[in-house]
Amino acid sequence: MQLAANRSVSERLAVATCGLLSLDSAHAGFFDYDSLLNVDAATLFYSEKDRVQVTEPVLQVKKEIGDGEFFTLKLVYDAMSGATPNGAVPTNTVQTFSSPSGEKTFVIQPHELPLVEFSDARGAISGDWEIPHSRTLRGQYNLNYSQETDYKSAGMSAALSWDLNNKLTTLTAAVGTNYDQVKPRDGVPDELGVVTAFTTTFYRPGEVESESESEFEGGGGPGKIKTGFDAMLGITQVLSRRTLMQFNYSYGRTSGYMSDPYKIVSVIDGTTGETTTYPGYVHEKRPDSRTRNTLYWKTVYHFPSDVIHVAYRYFWDDWDVRSHTLDLTYRFNLGPRTYFEPHYRYYTQTAAKFFTYSIVFGTTPEFASADLRLADFQSTTYGMRLAHRISDDSEIGLGFDYMVQTGDKHPKEAIGVQRNENLFSDLKATSFILDLKTKF
Amino acid sequence: MKRIVLFAAALAAILSGCSIEPVQPWDRDLLAEDAMQLVPHPVNEYTADHVYFSKEAASGGAGVGGGGCGCN
């Protein structure tokens, strides 16, 4: 056995060294070390023009707990507030929506996109254990949990990575599953049911005080469950001294309640396009299963000094969403301690097959959602980040991103008065990200 | 299905090593740099992905799992 023969080298060497240094083997000493704690922290300040504001601090600590064995803990907090579209279409009359208890009323002027205010907070925790099973096989195991006032999610995943060709090639296989529960404060709305007196469910829970949690536990009737399964096969290849490439294929399936309990759909007159007085609005309804596929390709190339990251993703699912994403990041090294990273991202998607701006009175669709996130649109992000190493162990960075989503403002399916309305209000969002990496 | 077949062909090309210049182990200095990692800034990437996840219908690709959210 080669292994046994080699192993004995270190043992024989230890004995020989005791002789050389006249050491009593009982006092031969030992090697002992402490590993460093790697800390990555960042805070995102996200702001949409006239809509949602999010502050999201993230803290990640990583520690080597054994030889090549790492534990990573990630904590995330999200504070969200602002106004979000409720799905109703803009029209030529005043629309009124009120909160469940009636204490808040939102009056939407003619031709304006109906927005309702909300605020919520989310906490998430994730633990990741990475362990070498052999010299070429590594395992990575993750558990995560997150909670909002009206939403809980628990998930786990496992990944195995196998190094081949003297570590030039790495094959990765991963599986993950999650279990989510949505529990709207005022109960789960009746899908495609009439929104009665605008007092049921399209208003997201208000303040995120301690009472919120008890409300989650207690009020609002039974929640709804959504489960997911994901699998991924990937290959990472060193193509040259300067080039690294990755290909992944992922498959995912989600089952259960996927409707947004706060989103409604306008019911319009088939000739005039005006929102009907009755039923007026119905709750949206999405299918209870979704099968997703993604192909993902990433290349990292090292110029003499700079580094470029290029990623492309193709996504398709059985809701008929097709999406292309191109992501470019270029790192200019400005000096030994400072670099600048411009970032460009282009995203486009086709509409889900059940997406509709509104339902024509008298028709009975099986599924319907007017959530603009399921519409046909494009999104472009321009970003930059400047980072500076303040010591051998620490780096700080400041990033800025500007994202614009544009869609078809006057789709050909618009009816009557809808033709005069802007049915896709562009979304403009800015993000500032402050980040710090350090070691203790 | 056509897409999957194409993808499988690309994988096979890489696995068989054809048209790939072998990188000797002693030439992997650049690959060891932080900037050449697939995800050089994991925490920044997390926040960016969270924004995209909450605003778009497509998601995932780079890995599996990673915390659900009621935002979509």
Add this chain to the structure above:
Amino acid sequence: MNPISAERKDNYWTVRFKALGSPCELLVDGDDLDLAQELGKLACDEAIRVEHKFSRYRSDNIVHQINTSNGTPVEVDAETARLLDYADQCFEMTSGKFDVTSGVLRAVWKFDGSDRIPDSARIDEILPRVGWNKVHWASPKIVLPAGMEIDLGGIGKEYAVDKTAQILGAQSAVSLVINFGGDLYVSGPRASGDAWRVGIDNPNASGSEALHQIQVLRGGVCTSGDARRFLMRNGIRYGHILDPKTGWPVRGAPRAVTVASTTCIQAGMLATFAMLEGANAEKFLHEQGTRYWVIW
């Protein structure tokens, strides 16, 4: 720049000196300057003693006496005998890959970053003068065939670190780091309970792109390999680790191997043995169950 640097910015004294052909330093925990100077003096004395006694560049020492003995027996002192025993055991356990007689090959191999690869005829000419198995070593007498040379340089620096650690340890229980040209030993945790921080630099990267940092509480850390010592011809890189059996550099060896072990000399030998394994360096180290870092 050494492949290893030890640093800490608070509450210790650093004593620097030059010995063994390298910058050397002693880091002494605490603020006792007198103690630091006293220990620094002892460390410097010991480093210079080992250098004088075992350097092959001097004409007044035992190594010179052996190398110029022309096949006549030389009787050596107890310390030299222990080192020769050690060299003998290392030759055995590496099946002849680690060989203190391979130094004569340096007459033809000059690792200066150029493309001057020697003629294989010249190498073949020298090869018969290499081989520890041709040496008659029966402690305390050594018979070195004429034309052969021994070179304890591959052991000397690490040996000096461990000997210095013993001497200083007998003087004081203070926590210290003995760093002779990047081969180092940490005597124990600092008074605060903290470890000493050791950075293993990537010799290829510019600036201070530390690949790994380890916090050493106790033990030896050594590096074998030097990114600047190589020859390059026709796109093939010839590292400076020579295979005594072929007379040629070991193909496919890493640029540098760093090993942590109980003593400096064990760490140093394991790092050297790994380099001699060439492309199998990492596999070898993995099997040793030791902590290691490889820069390819």
